[in-house]
């Protein structure tokens with residue numbers, strides 16, 4: 001529900017601000033995929049084009065989940081990889097998976113393991129995927145012992161990527177949940193850039209859960225406005241980013257998926273050092289960069305690291321970061337300040 005409200009307010013921002021004199025008009029389509037809401041505002045000359053392109057984009061996201069990213073579906077490459085844990089000959093990866101894992105390992109290494117694509121067993125233990133709409137009275141917190149045990153099979157240091165061959169130990173599992181939405185943004189961007197046809201969208205704003213792609217120039221020459229959610233009240237924005245042209249913006253927040261037990265909030269971003277939801281003093285991190293995967297990888301890692309180390313990590317990848325801390329205070333990297341309005 002909170003995500004829905006966020007999307008609606010975001011869409012209203014885009015739609016109201018997007019009515020220039022040019023021929024292309026914003027048309028919005030909303031669907032679900034990857035367990036989240038997908039909102040597409042496409043600048044097209046007619047409704048029919050919006051239907052055609054939005055359907056193709058939805059298909060792209062579904063294919064990505066089914067063929068590449070899902071840890072659940074036996075059709076995906078991640079699933080196949082996870083079946084071969086401990087294979088001494090290593091596992092040959094597709095070119096796309098090689099790039100994904102290579103980028104994730106780079107962020108993991110630079111961020112002292114804060115992004116951990118082997119954290120899956122701990123995520124399963126917390127049962128995060130089943131939190132939304134769950135009856136909390138039936139929920140049992142994992143024990144310290146269970147967490148300790150699950151952590152034994154995690155840590156990106158266990159992974160070794162040599163060319164396109166991945167080596168990883170017995171009982172380790174890959175989970176790309178922290179970067180899936182960003183990978184989807186990148187795929188959509190590539191698709192829009194390569195699409196042919198007279199009626200293809202010249203400009204678009206597409207959100208996949210907490211990750212947003214802005215593409216092209218608004219026909220009226222104005223800036224895209226991307227809302228930053230107030231973690232204390234996720235149905236409203238605390239401010240917005242004004243952006244021109246192509247950007248990827250990903251937010252990781254403790255309000256996105258959580259469960260409350262005995263008045264304590266347990267959220268979905270795990271500190272790989274402890275196995276518990278990260279307590280770095282921040283409630284949300286927004287990353288701004290040109291690259292989809294990086295925006296998503298850095299938002300998760302920077303959440304775990306907190307303001308100081310998280311800012312350094314973002315800047316190491318030429319990205320900008322905005323943090324909202326537990327008291328509602330806003331911190332930004334210097335480069336972010338020019339885009340943010342409260």
Ligand code: AMP
Pocket residue numbers: 114115116117119123128175176177178179251252253256268269270271272296299300304
């Ligand atoms: P995001 O919303 O992009 O920050 O991604 C959070 C999701 O990534 C969670 O729902 C988990 O599936 C997974 N996850 C949680 N903590 C981590 C972590 N430290 N590193 C990698 N993946 C994580």
Ligand code: MG
Pocket residue numbers: 178179250252295296297298299300301
């Ligand atoms: Mg992320």
